[in-house]
Amino acid sequence: MEAQVFEELKALVERRDWKTLAERLSQMHPSDIGEFLTYVDEEDKLDVFLLLPPEIASDVILETDKSTRQHLITSLSRTRLTEIVDEMDTDDATDLISELPEEDAKIILRGIKPKESMEVEKLLQYKEDTAGGIMQAELVAVREDQTVEETIKAIRAVAEEIPDIHNIFVVDKERRLVGSVPIGKLILAPSKVKIKDIMNPKPVKVTVDMDQEEVARIFQKYDVVSLPVVDHENRLVGRITIDDVVDVIENEIFEDFYRMAGLQEDDRVFSPPAFSIRKRLPWLFLNLFTAIMAASVVGLFQSTIQAVVALAVLMPIVAGMGGNAGTQTLTVIVRGIALGELTFANAKKALLKEILVGIANGIVLGVVTAFLAYIWKGNPMLGAVLAMAMVINMFVASLTGTLIPLTLRWIGVDPAIASGIFITTFTDVFGFLSFLGLATLFMRYLT
């Protein structure tokens, strides 16, 4: 939305000119109204929202940010909220109702149209991150011996409720999915033609308990904008549209990198501070534990450090470079797994490549660092120890950067979970161990 429009609307709110504001809002796209509402002062949000007719309000509330939505849901009368939910698609109604306290959810479910209520109750039973959790009940299904004309009539009957039909699904008398017809094909067919003659008899479909990430992959693979959802008897139970899948794709990628950093999915930029503190602390404690492990490695070499203090100065370089190289490898591997490019079948190839890259970079950087250390301290052996430790630690970085996410996946855990913390632990431990260990070994050349 343009800044000028935004300022004009804000001025109307300040002047309490509700009539003009309502008029202006009625010309706007629900997404833009939702964006505007997000920035309206909290005490005015409800007043502005009540200017909207229910059929617009139901779209707008889905486009506001989480805290605005929470505020509105809590402040609206239950009657008004029921009207709004009644206008929603079943998948959105389900998401909203699942955010409500149980008592309120019951009130709403009793208030909306019985058919929708029944469907929402069904949808509420599916796990949030499965095909069932993101599908909607709104769809158009016809039988294969119906004609194009009859099908268009069926679409017309629901056109107001379901504006975004991309495919018609074809079912048999047990409601088993037997085909699909893109709407573009329907428009071109003569009106007396039977659906079975123009349908695709092998439609791409997903099952109701399929993980949403898998669903997203199928959407991408087949470049489709909507897919039918079937149960284990191949009965048509719902439909998923691409807009919901885009959110899934986005969230799944962010989730990987959140986990890598030791963050939880719901910890967002404007989450309340107390919430973020609580969510981040467990991971920081895990990191504290691993940092103490790394420190205790240094503890083994106190007498070496006492003898050559320069080692304490240089040891963070070895550890830090390993951490960085490990994070590079880890990021590449997590991406490869997420996109399905990296599987257990080709994991060995990836591992060998990363090890090669790690050792090569270790040699280049080790030689440069050794040269710098030699200039600084005038001791070639110190440089040599530094270079060797660097190569060893870059090798460890590439090894763990590849194997940790693969192992996590192998034992059935998210491959990214806390992996950033694990990698830096390994590179710290092996960085200190190799550098201080080699220094101890070659001590007589260092003093």
Place this chain on the structure above:
Amino acid sequence: MEAQVFEELKALVERRDWKTLAERLSQMHPSDIGEFLTYVDEEDKLDVFLLLPPEIASDVILETDKSTRQHLITSLSRTRLTEIVDEMDTDDATDLISELPEEDAKIILRGIKPKESMEVEKLLQYKEDTAGGIMQAELVAVREDQTVEETIKAIRAVAEEIPDIHNIFVVDKERRLVGSVPIGKLILAPSKVKIKDIMNPKPVKVTVDMDQEEVARIFQKYDVVSLPVVDHENRLVGRITIDDVVDVIENEIFEDFYRMAGLQEDDRVFSPPAFSIRKRLPWLFLNLFTAIMAASVVGLFQSTIQAVVALAVLMPIVAGMGGNAGTQTLTVIVRGIALGELTFANAKKALLKEILVGIANGIVLGVVTAFLAYIWKGNPMLGAVLAMAMVINMFVASLTGTLIPLTLRWIGVDPAIASGIFITTFTDVFGFLSFLGLATLFMRYLT
């Protein structure tokens, strides 16, 4: 694709049973054939690919991985390749041609249909990461005084070339965009109705030089599956469909986290090792430089360490915890910026929150660490110094984790670029400085 199907197909390749294989492939979805080709041995790829008729081959080649595609493009005869490109949508043809050496590109452009060739040459001029770079020329445009019947006729004329029409665009006689009609609406309108009576006169649209990330955000905001692209005179020049946008969204998110880790976009899990080495080294050198900076801070306190070697043991804990907390903040902030939740307008709120979270976590972890250090060394002052340094470093972590990406964005650079390296530099430098500095200050209580 099921593993069994895959094995059967592979067996056919091994037996050189091309006839049966061709038959099997003709029953399969192009995406599945593309996936299969990716796993066929290199020397057999071309033989298998040549079994496909050009109209299928053109879809299949787009679904293979990059190295298979490169191999096929190089091995196919120019005549065959021309036939295949001729079957493609203009956006895909443009992408493929831009991968070819100039000489080959010219041959192909001369070989394909003159109309498509002209359009591809136009598309080749747009920058890859703009709306123009991802749009296609295939679309259906009608004038506003045409009827529904005439429009359906226009769709029929191009139906074979453009199977995925979601919207009809409406233009005036200068080809300026004046409206759009979803195909679902067209199907329900009486055939004599004029397009202007059912069109949306304010269609959402994008301009040809708009950044692809911005385009993706508009698709998501308005939940649309295709959008018209206009030039600066509002003339319709192309169309973008959601499947291309999904790839953009996915790549932009990965790009952020790639940059955070000091990686370049094209460095993938199976890139050649020499390529990955070359791409990662510059970032590792940047990291070496910053690591030396951090080490030189330690260098300032050599006499302190000499006096109390335990400091060398504990200092990596302070630095490491800061690095982890900083990465948490950074990840949350980068996500907030990417999703448009965090802007300069609300940046102060985000900064204050992160600082609060950082200090609070610093206090909790500092107290625990101090207690552990006290148990280990029996010196309460050592614990106190550790706790203070931890709080200071967690504060620095939250400050830099927020300000570095925001500053990078402010000066017009990607907010994630190398930010992981910068953050750990700050937390290393300030971790060592605060811990060793405080230790020097309170030296007489430590020995």
